[in-house]
Amino acid sequence: MQDFKTGYLTLASPRSMFISQVIGTAMGCVIAPCVFWLFYKAFADIGVSGTEYPAPYAIHCLTLCYVFFAAAIVINLVRDLAPPRVARFVPLPMAMAIPFYIGSYFAIDMFIGSVILFVWERMNKAKADAFAPAVASGLICGDGIWTLPQSVLALAKVKPPICMKFLSRSVNAQVDGFLGN
Structure with missing residues (x-):
């Protein structure tokens, strides 16, 4: 549906949309494995807790799926059954899911x-x-x-070239002393 909305907003023809989707899908079939290979080679610790690209949801994934599925159903029911003046304050589960899905x-x-x-x-x-x-x-x-x-x-x-690090007061004093010399 989003593709059609985008096509409508950009005044694109359905034929050009179809061709661009075919080209995009073909490129994705080549680019996605290459990007995965780059990540795999560049970051040896992908999926390890505490690294740049952790996978914190993998251990409890099935339990989280059940809990969030049930919560989404309940929240949608509350939103649909509540009066309009109350329902507008109930969040959409799809919007709440974005940080969990993307990060x-x-x-x-x-x-x-x-x-x-x-x-x-x-x-x-x-x-x-x-x-x-x-x-x-x-x-x-x-x-x-x-x-x-x-x-x-x-x-x-x-x-x-720039890195931010939070240090304790004593270590920070040592760093400031070193940089002051």
């Missing part, structure tokens, strides 16, 4: 995007309404596409 870092991206949209709507509501979906899609896509160069840089053992 918690996505919440920060969503917050920043929401603040930008809030300011944009205050400055020019008409342009914000017209272009916000396209800009948001581009930002989300760009964030996802960045993982490919990130894995290539990690494979080449390139370290980022």
Whole structure:
């Protein structure tokens, strides 16, 4: 359904949408295994707790599936059966599932995007309404596409130039003393 909505918004013909989906699917069949191989080679500790790419849900996955499935059914029932003035405050389980599916870092991206949209709507509501979906899609896509160069840089053992670390007070005093010399 989302493809048709996007096609409608961009005034694309159904034929061009079909051709682009075939091309995208064919590219995905080649690119997805290559990206997996890059991740596998670049990060030796994928899925290990406490690393950059942990898989914390794998141990309790089935239990979590049952619990969240039941919770989603209950929340949807409450939303559907409640009066409209109450139902508008009940969250959608699909929106609540995004951080679990993609990762918690996505919440920060969503917050920043929401603040930008809030300011944009205050400055020019008409342009914000017209272009916000396209800009948001581009930002989300760009964030996802960045993982490919990130894995290539990690494979080449390139370290980022800036690093943030939280130290204890005594260690911080030692570092400050060292940097002051």
